[in-house]
Amino acid sequence: TGWNIARQVALRAGLPVTTSGLTVNRFCSSGLQTIALAAQRIAAGEGEVYVAGGVESISCVQNEMNRHMFTDSWLTQHKPEIYWPMLQTAEQVAKRYRIDRERMDRYGAESQQKACAAQEAGRFKDEIAPIAVTAGVADAVMGLRSKEVTVAADEGLRAGTTYESVSGIKPALPAGTIAAGNASQFSDGAGACVVVGERYAE
Numbered sequence: 001t002g003w004n005i006a007r008q009v010a011l012r013a014g015l016p017v018t019t020s021g022l023t024v025n026r027f028c029s030s031g032l033q034t035i036a037l038a039a040q041r042i043a044a045g046e047g048e049v050y051v052a053g054g055v056e057s058i059s060c061v062q063n064e065m066n067r068h069m070f071t072d073s074w075l076t077q078h079k080p081e082i083y084w085p086m087l088q089t090a091e092q093v094a095k096r097y098r099i100d101r102e103r104m105d106r107y108g109a110e111s112q113q114k115a116c117a118a119q120e121a122g123r124f125k126d127e128i129a130p131i132a133v134t135a136g137v138a139d140a141v142m143g144l145r146s147k148e149v150t151v152a153a154d155e156g157l158r159a160g161t162t163y164e165s166v167s168g169i170k171p172a173l174p175a176g177t178i179a180a181g182n183a184s185q186f187s188d189g190a191g192a193c194v195v196v197g198e199r200y201a202e
Helices: 005-012 029-045 074-080 086-098 101-120
Strands: 047-055 131-139 143-152 190-197
Touching: 005 047, 029 047, 086 131
Parallel strands: none
Antiparallel strands: 047 190, 131 143
8 A cells, every 4th residue: 555554454453543553565475574573572572462464455556556666777787686576586486496387286286175175174264254345346347346245264265176177277477387276376365463472371
C-alpha cells in the first residue's frame, strides 16, 4: 500500500492507538522476518507480546507497481540482477546448485500431496481462522465485480497433483526449469502469529 500497513492492521484489529506498528519489507520473506524480529525483541527483554505476520495483495501490485524512478542507473549497469524478479532468481538458484526440473517437479507434487492430506485430516483447523472478505470477481458479462466470501482454508491446494500431471507444464522462460507445478503461486492473503516468551506463556 505504500503506507505503514502494520499500524493500519493494529488499528483495524481494535488495538488502542498506543499500540505501535512496524512495517518490514523483505518481499517474500517479510512475514518470516517479522516473527524473527519479535523473537529477538523478546529475547532482548524489549517486550512480552508481539503479533507478527505478513500480508500480500498481489492482485493490487502485480501489474500496477509504481515504476517511477524504479531503477538506479549505476546498479543497472554494475549489478543488474538486483532487479531480477523471483522467476530469474529461481532459475539462477536451480542452475547454481544443479537442481533439475524433475527434482523440482517431484518436490512440488509431493508438497501439494502432503498439504492436501493435512488439510483433509483437519490439521490446519486450529491455524486458520475463517474470515469474511470482499473479493473481486471477474465476470465475462458484468466485468469486475465484488462479493462477500468467507475464506476458511488455503485456496492454493490442488488435490490430485502428481509428478506426471506437472512434469509436462511449459516452463515460464524458454529453456528454463521453473514452471507452474514447481513454483509458488501468486495469491492475496495474510497471516499472523502471536509471539510471546516462555515465562509469559506460563
